Amino acid sequence: MSTVSEPRITLDGNERVVPAGTTAGEALQADGRTVVAARVNGELRDLAHRVADGDAVEPVEIGSDDGRAIMRHSAAHVMAQAVQELFPEARLGIGPPVENGFYYDFDVAEPFTPDDLKRVEKRMREIVKQGQRFARRPVSDDEARAELADEPYKLELIGLKGAAGADDGADVEVGAGELTIYDNLDAKTGDLRWKDLCRGPHLPTTRVIPAFKLMRTGGAYWRGSEKNPQLQRIYGTAWESRDKQDEYLRFLEEAEKRDHRKLGAELDLFSFPTEIGSGLAVFHPKGGVVRRVMEDYSRKRHEEGGYEFVNTPHITKEGLFETSGHLPYYDEDTFPPFDVDGSNYRLKPMNCPMHNLIFKARGRSYRELPLRLFEFGSVYRFEKSGVVHGLTRVRGMTQDDSHIYCTKEQMGDEIRNLLTFVLDLLRDYGLNEFYLELSTRDDSPKFIGDDADWEEATEALSTAAAESGLDLVADPGGAAFYGPKISVQAKDAIGRTWQLSTIQVDFNQPKRFGLEYQAADGTRQRPVMIHRALFGSIERFFGVLLEHYAGAMPPWLSPVQAVGIPIGDAHVAHLEKVAAVLRDRGVRVEVDTSSDRMQKKIRNAQKQKIPxxxxxGDDDVARDAVSFRYRNGEQKNGVPIEEAADEIVKAIEARVQI
Structure with a gap:
């Protein structure tokens, strides 16, 4: 029979008795390199944590999600130590692990330079090589304040311990329970080399960090608020092996090549003139073609799906968003009000309140439901300058916004049909790998409405998601203030996930706007409102597709689908005849009549990614033919003009990628 001096613990589902004082690492027989931490009763712990009677102990391997996060957090500590050794005046902010890496914020007099990063990384490698030991010790609030008296941001975090406002990484530093400090100790002497307020856990030693690299610097407001001081943030990446890190760096290189901002300039698609303002794009003629084709195809599919097209203005009286309930929650995300004839007006941040007014404009019958309203509606969001990013985070955008009004009895089928419609249309644009995210309410006071309505709406979404056959990920607390939602997450050609379409069920706005329809029995009933954005916004979807295809859009979306390249000036007239045939069949075609040599014209067409x-040349003219050269470099000679036109038109109509 075990005693307190001989704890009985569970390992791999089997009970065993261990000597008193046994650490999690000893119980797991961890080598400290493959297994770098433990999960004890569901909580992550250092390997040095002493197990107690009744504990269930599981290994945490360095290549697991938890293991990587612990390693990256440890790398952030090593970086902070290196910074303070090289820049003793630097004061510490926070240093959490993040997806694919880590960062740490510092209060320094001058921004870090690229040379500074090289010095910091070199010093980090020295610290890693020394194998300094991470050692956890509990401290009282007063002890922590005394030890960290020179660190004003850490003192602020101590005051936030357990507070709801301890956000943006503060939970990495402090928890709701006791405070702890992690010491970095000399591997040989045990002398203190550095320390930080931290909840942990950490690796056993710095030597366990196999591969890391500092990536870049940037400004970051303390705790994410513009009212606070701006600190300097250093970003890094860390991995369980050099091979994994090299793989990630190659991925970043590929992502950089696909950056839609770079491609937009190279392909002359769009720009962001400083004279207009940050986050406000203008589309050039070629970009305008792509955008028009995207919109036209979407309109066609919506018409086939029974949608009715509406249009609403760009500004409205402020009270409309008070009625809808948006203003208290989205005030900081909307542009400030402006006075018109004594009333406050706003740039429209969303379309749904105006669509409610269209529904309410006259009496409605159950025979009209479901009523599917659709609009390419321009909206405006006051995004902070630090998050504006090309077309994927803008201040002015056009949403492909739809609002469906239906009965409760129709709700389930309508959601299922909507989800099928959304996925089919996304596939038509070349995206094929999806999973779903179900965003629900939590205990936050921001959520409005009856619990029963929320449960019914959530159940309807959950059922439709399950029937889709796609993986479903829970997102507690991520719902809109008025109702739960399904988000379609799509993977692009290099495996990145983009949130695209959303489907939201709303029982609250129909109540707030007093929307009603006459039921079959003559009573007045409240409709269910379903919000649906398919692209999210035209701008963002344009950017996603541009990166997915690396600028080489499929023929149906290419601004120029074919280009005639004469071997010499004598062949221009023949290609103009070919171009006329193609234009008659709806193909967007140009003939390069510039003075450049043929090889230069081919290179120019390749750079423009023309399909x-x-x-x-002489033989083609004589045979009333052309020679095909495809985007991948393959060539097919002597193709009769009509046959060439058939091939191009067939590819365009099939929406295939070549």
Missing amino acids: YMLLA
């Missing part, structure tokens, strides 16, 4: 190059 089809149609070359012509």
